[in-house]
Amino acid sequence: MGVPSTALFTDQYELTMLQAALKSGTAHRRSVFEAFTRRLPEGRRYGVLAGTGRVLDAVENFRFDEDQLAFLREKKIVDGATLDWLAAYRFDGDIWGYPEGEVYFPGSPVLRVEGSFAECVVLETVILSILNHDSAIAAAASRMSSAAGSRPLIEMGARRTHELAAVAASRAAYIGGFTSTSDLAAGFRYDIPTVGTSAHAFTLLHDTERDAFRAQVDSLGQGTTLLVDTYDVAEAVRAAVEIAGPELGAVRIDSGDLLLVAHRVRQQLDELGARNTRIVVTSDLDEYAIASLAAAPVDAYGVGTQLVTGSGHPTCSMVYKLVARAESADPAAPLVPVAKRSTGGKTSIGGRKWAARRLDAQGVAEAEVIGTGSLPTELAGRELLVELVKGGEVLARETLDTVRERHAAARASLPLSATQLSRGEPVLPTEYL
Amino acid sequence: MGVPSTALFTDQYELTMLQAALKSGTAHRRSVFEAFTRRLPEGRRYGVLAGTGRVLDAVENFRFDEDQLAFLREKKIVDGATLDWLAAYRFDGDIWGYPEGEVYFPGSPVLRVEGSFAECVVLETVILSILNHDSAIAAAASRMSSAAGSRPLIEMGARRTHELAAVAASRAAYIGGFTSTSDLAAGFRYDIPTVGTSAHAFTLLHDTERDAFRAQVDSLGQGTTLLVDTYDVAEAVRAAVEIAGPELGAVRIDSGDLLLVAHRVRQQLDELGARNTRIVVTSDLDEYAIASLAAAPVDAYGVGTQLVTGSGHPTCSMVYKLVARAESADPAAPLVPVAKRSTGGKTSIGGRKWAARRLDAQGVAEAEVIGTGSLPTELAGRELLVELVKGGEVLARETLDTVRERHAAARASLPLSATQLSRGEPVLPTEYL
Incomplete structure (x- = not known):
């Protein structure tokens, strides 16, 4: 029942990318990764973010033990320099995210991970496993x-x-x-x-x-x-x-x-x-x-x-994408937005994002507003992302009851049509500024 | 990554039933439970049994540790006599089953667990979790x-x-x-x-x-x-x-x-x-x-x-049912077939079963034959169940490659229509003798 090391809940390509980036000198570039979904499951009106608390545990327990390092060495998955780097790994960066239990919509940056490319890229699989599974179940539970x-x-x-x-x-x-x-x-x-x-x-x-x-x-x-x-x-x-x-x-x-x-x-x-x-x-x-x-x-x-x-949708389609990176590890170096641009689909929007939920005069949510740069003043106080991890330290743990109450409140703030079970479009539009 | 105790992968009702049965004196009745599915997922031609190896591990590791017993005590989930019984628990019975990787059909008794009611009933949830998950994935994998x-x-x-x-x-x-x-x-x-x-x-x-x-x-x-x-x-x-x-x-x-x-x-x-x-x-x-x-x-x-x-079917519908029990723990006491009989559906067939796959003259499978009592002589050598655990001891471990090859061979022995991707009926009929 305990949670031992989470370090091998990792797709091999994360470690081979790490190895190549360590060698080419790009591994330490300051980077921003975001987890988001391009769409809700077909017909669903809103998503429910769940798993954030488990993600924080997983990041804390992302340490390679001797047996795991021996496995990587014996199978020749990465070279010696990479093994040394992994042996010393602990996440020292920052994580922001929607508070757990919040609702989300296509494009909502539900988790933002910042640090060196190397320290962020290796967390991809475990973060997505948790958010994709837990959010799928929470969405079904919310409808029920x-x-x-x-x-x-x-x-x-x-x-x-x-x-x-x-x-x-x-x-x-x-x-x-x-x-x-x-x-x-x-x-x-x-x-x-x-x-x-x-x-x-x-x-x-x-x-x-x-x-x-x-x-x-x-x-x-x-x-x-x-x-x-x-x-x-x-x-x-x-x-x-x-x-x-x-x-x-x-x-x-x-x-x-x-x-x-x-x-x-x-x-x-x-x-x-x-x-x-x-x-x-x-x-x-x-x-x-x-x-x-x-x-x-x-x-x-x-x-x-x-x-x-997940009542027909056993997983979400959350992805974890590099959205910006600097030329070096220097905190002063400017972040350059990056995004896949191939015409074959799966494109996304580069840049480190904020997100806010705009309310109408009655206090009912009317749009999910996402942008880069600074938050417009008319959305002050409606920012959705909160700081979860600072310099590798988890800032706060929440009780499940707190999260459960947050979800109930978030759902209650949506237009009434959110709780219609019939298939339809997301109940809030996503607006990009 | 290790496998600690599996004893709490258990629905609470298993332990409350145990408590009541310990008190009424029926807990020690010799019992036979079978895992099977009443139907394949809609349109699927065959099922693929996977997870048996993990079930054997889970049964071996089904031991209550101090923290788990303290939890059951503090939450008043069961009484003191039941806690004492659980503290000493180890499975001492017998398990038979289809070899892992075999194909199965509606009604196939893919796992049969025999022992006292008490020692068998508590394994229900962990056995079903494993078989339902792993077999769903294996079935999708086999089609792919x-x-x-x-x-x-x-x-x-x-x-x-x-x-x-x-x-x-x-x-x-x-x-x-x-x-x-x-x-x-x-x-x-x-x-x-x-x-x-x-x-x-x-x-x-x-x-x-x-x-x-x-x-x-x-x-x-x-x-x-x-x-x-x-x-x-x-x-x-x-x-x-x-x-x-x-x-x-x-x-x-x-x-x-x-x-x-x-x-x-x-x-x-x-x-x-x-x-x-x-x-x-x-x-x-x-x-x-x-x-x-x-x-x-x-x-x-x-x-x-x-x-x-599971390509549209993330779980199977395996159930774990009491199919026979004696009046006592005495090995000589006759087994009485039992089954739910309500008119509301979910009925099943009582009795301790054998299963065999009948082949046609060309050696192609033509029916899944299931019965109680003794195997008809014309099916000699075609029995599907093998002994996996005897008196609590796991008899054999198999490599994944052995299981993988068995699956390929089992699939190859089915009529060609088994590998059609289009929706249809199970490729073999289930016949009850």
Whole structure:
């Protein structure tokens, strides 16, 4: 569960570029890299930045240990001079970025990394891995929490994704508005509230469903959640209330037509006097299914597959580009904007950027404004980038709750159409000054 | 990079079920769990089992350490008796499964875990996380390697997925027929060949493209791969051959109409006498793009996003179900088949299963045959499950090359329609005896 060195979460070309630049004398040129996306996933109205906190950890832990250096040496991936440089590596530069949980749009410079070319270029892959994964999950989570309104959302997707991606997914889901997770590793690592009671296997283990319910209530108390769809739902609900009493915490429905079954179960629970017993549903939900259950008597949603796979968009298309560099390491040397210019697409805009969100008279966001040079005075106070790392030192750590609240506030400041689930254009235009 | 305890890659309900079963006395009932999928992702012709080797590691490392037990105690997730049981946990049961790299179909029991209910139930999440992730990537990789024919495939997706999922993805891609990876962590962990030379940032760092090419060739030799689409491709190819000489290793094209550009670049390279200089293409490729480039003069493909996101199917739908259990721990007590029977869907077939692949007279696979009880004599020698863990001891470790070769052989034994990229039904029917 610990985070050992992150230094090999690196594409080989970063180290071969480093080697060539060390030899040619360009490695120490002062450089500015920016992470941004050229577009949102098709149809999405806004992006959600998640992973920044993990990026800060990864940058701090980006140190090559003996075994890693031996690997690079034995495989002849880089030469001796480069190995010496890597052995002493620690990031000494500056990082600015959108605060984690903020929304973003095409072109938003969500992270800006400044230092020598050498020290910045080697961070490319690990930064993109984290931002692309975590932001994809947070965006899906935000749409789901928007659809769920005040009803709690349980993250249950660990089994549908890589075991450590799952932990990061729980974190991103929490930022996006989820309430809890089934994943104990996420509870352990990030102190996210964990939940869970029983599966069909528990019912099948016992000689009868009633035996199983009795065993569960006996051990976990009447506040537990009983799973009622192993055999016959109506029969199970009757047995559940009989065994646990009308103070039974909840029942869970994991299959079938959830709208129909939830209505029937609610009616039956009420007739049995279990008016406070909640109904949890958990079968292949996504934001559309959640929205379609808004009128159903459902008290909580458990979401798995669609959350951890980004609800159709399992990655973002964040890139990490050199946007400006000086002729030397001298802080006084002017930065020269640079950009790929081939006609084949994938062009970007050079120069070290600021970004601000312009609000209308009602305080509703109306544009993402991006430029180089100095911020126009009319956008004073609306600058989005904050300083995260200064001279290699991480300036501040935030709690997940702070980040989660920031996301809720950022989403609330967008035009109402942001929360429409239907496909559409980004809800804010990106304006370049 | 090490693999510490995997014990918290666990959904909370596994431990609460354990607690209730320990109390009711059912925890020690001899049980059989099976991992299988009810369907392949829509349109896919076959599944590829990957992750088994990682599952064996995860089972061996499924031990609760002091910090993890303290977390469970402080959060009151389970009671004291359960904590004591977990503190002593090690898996002592048996595991059978399809050999890694095999193909599978709906219903194929790709992993069977036998032991007490308690010791088997807690492994559910970590087993599913691994198989669902790795098999999704391997299936995409297999389609891509099928489309690429004899041309090498480079895995370059680390930046598009979680940093540790990326390492597992490289492993799964290699099993599915990829040749190498850009991900140094995957080279370090699994000894997969790594490759990589330079990105656009390297060209932009230098005052001119020629300066960049000279610096790269100077450091990495004329066998290197020069990236030729930062500014003007034709000009870059001319400069590349001028600087590196006609023995230049390769050029890389990362944008534009790859078919058109590859033809032009090949012609230009030939005219410049660089007949052995290879062309590597790397822009948003998937199996369809690879197939469409079959007639282009391309020597290698680099694949990122679509590989690590499973080319539209980032997870499988493997489940881990209790299929049989006895009344006690006694090995002589008969196993009773069990299965969810609710009318709401998600039903499965109870009983401890065998599986065999029936071949036709030409030796081509014609059906996946699954049954309970004993294997029919006409299927002797065609049994698919092999013993992986006996009494808690892992029986054998395989090299990735063995697994990769097995996959190639298994795919080759399927009807030819298996390698059609178009959507269709599973290429073998599943027959239940």
